[in-house]
Amino acid sequence: MIDTPGRPGHLKSGDHLTHYLEWGDPSNARVLLLLHGFRGHAHWWDFIAPWFAHDYRVIAIDFAGMGDSGARPKYARATFVDEVQAAIEMTGSKTVTLAGHSFGGRITVLAAHQYPQLLTRAVVIDSNIGFADQPSRHRFASRPKRSTPI
Numbered sequence: 001m002i003d004t005p006g007r008p009g010h011l012k013s014g015d016h017l018t019h020y021l022e023w024g025d026p027s028n029a030r031v032l033l034l035l036h037g038f039r040g041h042a043h044w045w046d047f048i049a050p051w052f053a054h055d056y057r058v059i060a061i062d063f064a065g066m067g068d069s070g071a072r073p074k075y076a077r078a079t080f081v082d083e084v085q086a087a088i089e090m091t092g093s094k095t096v097t098l099a100g101h102s103f104g105g106r107i108t109v110l111a112a113h114q115y116p117q118l119l120t121r122a123v124v125i126d127s128n129i130g131f132a133d134q135p136s137r138h139r140f141a142s143r144p145k146r147s148t149p150i
Helices: 077-091 103-114
Strands: 007-013 016-023 030-035 057-061 095-101 121-125
Touching: 007 077, 016 077, 030 077, 030 103, 057 077, 077 095, 077 103, 095 103, 103 121
Parallel strands: 030 057, 030 095, 095 121
Antiparallel strands: 007 016, 016 057
């Protein structure tokens, strides 16, 4: 898979320039958009993306301030979601599958909630997702010990 590098490109999201890598046929209407984890980059998908390129137009973006994308003066979840929307709209496809790992999984959930009409499906991989009906807990807060009777 590593012998099939992605083709680099850039897209505009507002005034921001987002870098991406692409595999497969650019005219394929079936799109798989890959979102990396926090402080990651599009090359995280180099070993996986070519495998899907037979069935999908595969695109992996670099979120703002990560990889080869430009920096922003301020960062917010909404701007990361905007980058995903810009990537989806760039494809012109009505059959987009969004797959996000870790931080990218959280952005996947937010994008799917905000733009359900743009997606066919969403895949969330190894992500910490909070729910409105559950109290939030600090990541390093102590947890009660669990034990299983023998």
